[in-house]
Amino acid sequence: MPGAGKTTLGRALATAFELPFRDLDEEIVRSEGRSVADVFQADGEEYFRRREAEVLRVLLAQQPRLVLATGGGTPCFHNNLELLLETGLTLYLAVPVPELVRRLQHAAAARPLLARLPDAAALEARLSETLAYRQRFYDRAPLRCAAPTCTVEAVQHLLATYQASA
Ligand SMILES: Nc1ncnc2c1ncn2[C@@H]1O[C@H](COP(=O)(O)OP(=O)(O)O)[C@@H](O)[C@H]1O
Numbered sequence: 381m382p383g384a385g386k387t388t389l390g391r392a393l394a395t396a397f398e399l400p401f402r403d404l405d406e407e408i409v410r411s412e413g414r415s416v417a418d419v420f421q422a423d424g425e426e427y428f429r430r431r432e433a434e435v436l437r438v439l440l441a442q443q444p445r446l447v448l449a450t451g452g453g454t455p456c457f458h459n460n461l462e463l464l465l466e467t468g469l470t471l472y473l474a475v476p477v478p479e480l481v482r483r484l485q486h487a488a489a490a491r492p493l494l495a496r497l498p499d500a501a502a503l504e505a506r507l508s509e510t511l512a513y514r515q516r517f518y519d520r521a522p523l524r525c526a527a528p529t530c531t532v533e534a535v536q537h538l539l540a541t542y543q544a545s546a
């Protein structure tokens with residue numbers, strides 16, 4: 381979900397694992413030469429999702445070993461989840477909606493699907509609806525950590541347990 385901490389934790393995990401880090405939104409921004417908000421505004425969500433799927437495929441083909449922070453919607457469109465499950469190890473950051481609201485209420489403008497909502501109650505309603513639809517995708521990730529313990533150390537522990545059971 382937006383605000384779950386994918387970009388923040390992904391960067392820290394990449395440092396800890398000494399792997400390159402990429403943020404899919406940043407790759408789209410680089411490829412498009414404009415912000416995510418501008419892409420949504422000028423060309424709409426369908427266009428953004430098409431570019432998101434294309435940029436994801438190019439990135440994974442070019443750089444198979446990396447830590448990748450996706451966007452919150454990435455696994456829910458264009459079979460991206462199947463690709464992510466086949467090519468890598470996916471981690472779902474489960475963060476309760478009220479905590480997402482706390483993190484995003486002053487930063488929603490940069491996230492077009494959450495922009496222009498009148499107040500925190502509307503933001504909470506939008507996030508709850510979005511999560512209710514997306515949960516089925518997020519639950520397919522083999523690794524999951526729940527706030528407030530989505531730390532580098534927690535993920536290292538999760539990975540060790542996962543690898544020991546593989
Ligand atoms: N573990 C955390 N605890 C509290 N705030 C966090 C945490 N991780 C990220 N944040 C804050 O939440 C906001 C969204 O983080 P970000 O990494 O951009 O999330 P995402 O990429 O999932 O949308 C930022 O303001 C960030 O500083």
Ligand SMILES: O=C(O)C1=C[C@@H](OP(=O)(O)O)[C@@H](O)[C@H](O)C1
Pocket residue numbers: 381382383386387405416450451452453454490491492493
């Ligand atoms: O949840 C979503 O559909 C989106 C999340 C955003 O990324 P973050 O999850 O990093 O905010 C970005 O990809 C776009 O605004 C759409």
Ligand SMILES: [Mg+2]
Pocket residue numbers: 386387403405449450451
């Ligand atoms: Mg992000």
